[in-house]
Amino acid sequence: MILTLLILILLIGGAAAWAAERKSPLWSRGIALGAVTLDLLLVVGQWAALRHAPEFLKPGAWLVETRAEWIPQFGVSFHLGMDGLSLLLLALTFFLGALSVACSWSEIQKRVGFFHFNLLWVLAGIAGVFTALDLFLFYFFWEMMLIPMYLLIVIWGHERRVYSAIKFFLFTQASGLLMLIAILTLQFLHFKQTGARSFDYSDLLNVAMTPRAAMLLMLVPEASLRFAPVAMALGVVGILYGAILAFAQTDLKRLVAYTSVSHLGFVVLGIYSWNAWAMQGAVMQMICHGLSTGALFVLVGLLYERIHTRDLRRMGGLWSAAPRIGAMAMFFAMASLGLPGLGNFIAEFLVLLGAYHVSVWMTALAGIGLVGATIYSLSLMQRAFHGPAEEAWSFADLSAREWAVLGAMAAALVWLGLYPQPVLHAAAPIVESLEKIGSALPGFFMR
Amino acid sequence: MSSADWIAISPLIAVAAAAVVVMMLAAFWRRHAIVAAASMIGLAVALFCVLPARSAAPRMVTGLLAIDEFGLFYVGLLLKGSLAVAAVSYGYLRARGRDAEEYYALLLTATLGCVTLAVSAHFVSFFLGLEILSVSLYALIAYTRERARSIEAGIKYLVLAAGSAAFLLFGMALLYAEYGAMGFAPLAKALKASGGANVYMLAGMALILVGAGFKLAAAPFHLWTPDVYEGAPAPATAFVAGVSKVAMAALLLRFLTQLGATDSRPILIALSALAVASMFAGNLLALLQRNVKRILAYSSIAHIGYLLVAFIAAGPMGAEAATFYLAAYMITTLIAFGVVAALSPRDRDADAMEDYQGLFWRRPWMGGAFVAALLSLAGIPLTAGFIGKYFVVASGIGSALWALVLILALNSAIGLFYYLRSVVAVYARPGEEAKAADRAPGFSLAGGVALAVLGFSLILLGVYPAPLLRLIQTAIASL
Known part of the structure; x- marks a missing residue:
């Protein structure tokens, strides 16, 4: 009901x-x-x-x-x-x-x-x-x-x-x-x-x-399992391809969109690695990606509301005009690159840990994605908030309402990063039943 | 004829009587409102007569008319459709001023042709019904005779419909020459006795399919459709698209099912070819259009293609799917053309995309109804069109028609594009021109009520189709 x-x-x-x-x-x-x-x-x-x-x-x-x-x-x-x-x-x-x-x-x-x-x-x-x-x-x-x-x-x-x-x-x-x-x-x-x-x-x-x-x-799960190697490869491709494209964008919103592609690659990799660690990581990633990418999109939106552009080439030096926006952007960029202490780290770590048991090569390649994430996140910060200001920016910093919105998302990410147990606990039975199906059909993996 | 026979055909009699009464009224008491009301009352009485007729069913009346659950279901559906068309026509004709009265007499005779088709089980009643319908439609399509387009459309329809009737007659003659029967049931028996297809049978069936294909506007017999839809006054277009096609499809369904024609491989191939050609021709050509009536015309061609997939799917499930699809299609088409009619200014029909610019913000209810119709045509949930499309796909899969189903899916995706383009216009910011003409001259209370009822049915069937499905199951079981 x-x-x-x-x-x-x-x-x-x-x-x-x-x-x-x-x-x-x-x-x-x-x-x-x-x-x-x-x-x-x-x-x-x-x-x-x-x-x-x-x-x-x-x-x-x-x-x-x-x-x-x-x-x-x-x-x-x-x-x-x-x-x-x-x-x-x-x-x-x-x-x-x-x-x-x-x-x-x-x-x-x-x-x-x-x-x-x-x-x-x-x-x-x-x-x-x-x-x-x-x-x-x-x-x-x-x-x-x-x-x-x-x-x-x-x-x-x-x-x-x-x-x-x-x-x-x-x-x-x-x-x-x-x-x-x-x-x-x-x-x-x-x-x-x-x-x-x-x-x-x-x-x-x-x-x-x-x-x-x-x-x-x-x-059905069994058929998905047969598809797993292909899906894992697609996940890894998604991680790397998304990261490369994100780095190449000049539109802030498109950049965030491609980081999302990259993050969801981890979800695919995690699900199809088909063991408890990786699948728990995938669930964590779904939630943390929702929060961190969502927050970045909120930031893009409120910047656009103020400066009426999303073009990174026109930005630069925004920090001095709006230090609070800058600090928030820094926080979520860090979350996006997987800084320990925030939820995304737990998620990506678990995915990589689980994937390692299945394929060392894939894990190694996916690990490069973390480097990519670091590069695009830092370059986002550099291009938008640091460096010389292209124009003499002057606009209002975060309002109380925006503080509350972003603060709630940040708090949730910190919580998930420090104490992910409730999420892992809730996802455990599903992961367990899927793992059981997987162990009943051995031999599909390139161990 | 026994009294039960009379009761059984009472809906047909009521429509015929209403046509005569309205003709008299139009001759002696030329008041638009009264004539319109009389015709609507006549249709309502006919609709009511379906109830006693159901209690007399099933019964063959004079060997020509089969009054059964199937026929009466379609009679009810067609009468409701006609009623909606009459209601929508009132405002449209009032905006145009003079000489509106005869229109209703023609509408009623056309309806009589439609219901005759729905219950006919014999070549004679088949042809009779078709001709009553066609002759009325020639005049209805050319009714706004001050417009050259309308006359052009009427002539086009006349030439092609007469030509297609010739094909049909020749086909019937071939079958009669070979099997010596004109009733569907005796014909089916003779066919079975002769053991399978021969050249006469195939040639006859092919010609009949050509004739029916013209009426249904299945590609490659669709060439008249866009011109006629564009030229005819919007309510008449609603009738041609929404009601007359349903009647033809009902007849074809009965004919093909009773003859067991879907067991014959050549006929299946022919139907499949028609279906595929209609889907592609309709959807691809609709992409090129900017005129709303022409878009709807090409979309209706595509929808006949989807419908034929259900025809090809064997067994009761295919017939049920086709019937549900037709009901959904009729409601949707009537809403779409009803909105066109209501928005049409005095001197032309509202068929330019600009007429719909920002309609949702100017007239939320009408815009909402138009969007609902477009989404139903596209087969999006919450509308009857979704359940209809689902049912057709399900019946196709049930008969393992993989290629057809995949083509259908591909075509739905193509179709979405032009439906969405129209939806975008409805939600766009109203243009200056549209703002100036911010009226619905062809709107009347009757038309508004009809549109509201149709819109409500559209959503109801999309959310809770179970009662109608039950009705359709009994109807198909009687076939």
């Missing part, structure tokens, strides 16, 4: 925020912030309440589950479930969601109500994706969040927004359609084997398949 509630709060809150715009934009913002914060509190409350429950550590168990008939003719049910991993990701989503409402407080000035409507509906779609246990429902949420996301880009985006919005939508939708075909094929095979129509994750997991079909569909 609580899972349905989480999604409903966002959907209704979004509609209410839109309607409240007539009264005042402040109402829209307040309602949106309230709805997301309420969701965050609910998730954290669940976490606190379930932390010591026995099923919290049992692999393959759902902490909370809801199920209702939806389209019985297709075998589709409204089936939501939450385990430790989805709990973590939901908490991250709502945390970042609340912060994005807060940091758009002064940046978004037109069509405020509709903005928050879209933002909250995106969050609702994401929450649905993280909790759906029915693959049709998963696809439904997956596609549903594209429209508001697309509108956010089209209406409130910066230059070339139409181009990027359409590109974003086309890529996601086209790949989504391939996913739909795979889901349907799986459902069809299940129907042929059992005579019952179902999209339920647990049912479809047990579909017997020829290895070739499994490879094509790749929705």
Whole structure:
């Protein structure tokens, strides 16, 4: 029930925020912030309440589950479930969601109500994706969040927004359609084997398949495992390629975007190394990347709001104009390069540790990525904040609200860096069950 | 004919009677509002008659009309569509001023043709229904006769529809010459007895498919579509695109299913070729358009291609998918053209992209409805189009039509591009020109209610399609 509630709060809150715009934009913002914060509190409350429950550590168990008939003719049910991993990701989503409402407080000035409507509906779609246990429902949420996301880009985006919005939508939708075909094929095979129509994750997991079909569909762990060497290689390529491209950018926002590619390479490498360390690292990386990259994007946004450019060639010497922004940027750049004491370090360290057991070569190459991260992070700081000022900058430093937003993200990164145990604890059962699958199918790895 | 027969065909009688009444009214009491109200009431009565007709079903009336769950489902659907078209037409015609009354008589006769097609199980009623529909459409398309485009569209449709009817007749004649039967059921029996396909059968079926392909605007028989859609007055376009195609598709579905034609390899190949050609032609050509009515025309060609995939998929699942797809497609098309009609100024139709610039900010509800229609055409969740597309893909996979399904996915991605381009326009900042013309001259209360109901159904079917699916399952089971 609580899972349905989480999604409903966002959907209704979004509609209410839109309607409240007539009264005042402040109402829209307040309602949106309230709805997301309420969701965050609910998730954290669940976490606190379930932390010591026995099923919290049992692999393959759902902490909370809801199920209702939806389209019985297709075998589709409204089936939501939450385990430790989805709990973590939901908490991250709502945390970042609340912060994005807060940091758009002064940046978004037109069509405020509709903005928050879209933002909250995106969050609702994401929450649905993280909790759906029915693959049709998963696809439904997956596609549903594209429209508001697309509108956010089209209406409130910066230059070339139409181009990027359409590109974003086309890529996601086209790949989504391939996913739909795979889901349907799986459902069809299940129907042929059992005579019952179902999209339920647990049912479809047990579909017997020829290895070739499994490879094509790749929705099940065993097939993923066969794909692991390729995926690991892709992860390493992503790490290095992202780092090189990040270094070459002149647009601050594109730079941060490519660091994100590089960081997510670690996630891919971690998942497909398929052992407890690496997968725990991947989970950590997902969360820390969300925080550190998110914070860097917030910084880009608030710089743009002040100096109306993202061109690194025009920047330089910003530190003296806004030392607080500079210090914050320094902090998150350090997080991004994996400074010990911050969450990203734990994540990347665990990934590399786990990957080392699988392939020394890949680990060595991925390790070079850390050097790359250091180079691009420091060069970002150098080009934007140090050096001679290109123009006589003078603008307001961080406001109290911006302090609060960035401070909360920084605090979370420090917490994860010094005491990652709660996250590792929550992710442990999933990692354990995946590792069990891996050990049942030995011999795929180039040890 | 027994009384049960009369009850069974009461929806058809009601539509025919309404047409006569409206014609009389138009002759003696020329008041637009009254004529429009009378035709809407007539359609509503016909719709109500579907309920008693259902209790009399299934029944063959005179060997020509098969009143069964399948036929009545489509009759209901078509009548609802017509009702929406009539409601939308009112505001559109009022904005144009004079001589609106005969329009409704033509609309009703066209509807009569449509419902006849939906229940016909015989070549005679097939052809009769088609001709009633086509002849009414010639006049409807050319109704705004002060515009050269409209007349051009009417003539084009006349020539091509008459030509396609000739193909159709020749095909029927070939089948009759070989098998000596004109009813679908006797024909199916004769086909089975003769044991498989021969040259007559294949030639006859090919010609019938050509004729039907013209009506459905499947590529390569689609050449008339963009011109007719562009030239016809927007509500008439809504009828051609939304209602008449559904009627034709319903007939084809019954015909192909009863004859077991989907077991025949050559026919499957022909249908597949039509499907692939329609998908690519529709989507690729739509990319080149800037005129909203032409974009919708090419998109409808592509949608016929998607629909044919469900036709090819064997078994009840394919027929169910096709039926759901048609319902979703009809609702979506009617909304899209309904908005076009409501926005059209007196002297032209609102078919330029600029007319939609910033529509969402000027008229949020209408803009929202238009976006919902576009997203439904693109098959995005929360809309009926998504469930329809899902169902078609599922039926294709169920019959292992891998190539067709992959082509469908590819085409959906291409299609997205032009739908999104239109969505962008709706959300763009309103241009100066659009601001000056910030009115919806063709808007009426009736049209607004129709659009609201259609929009609500669009979302409802996208979120909770189970009840309609149940209805469709009983309908298909009766086939």
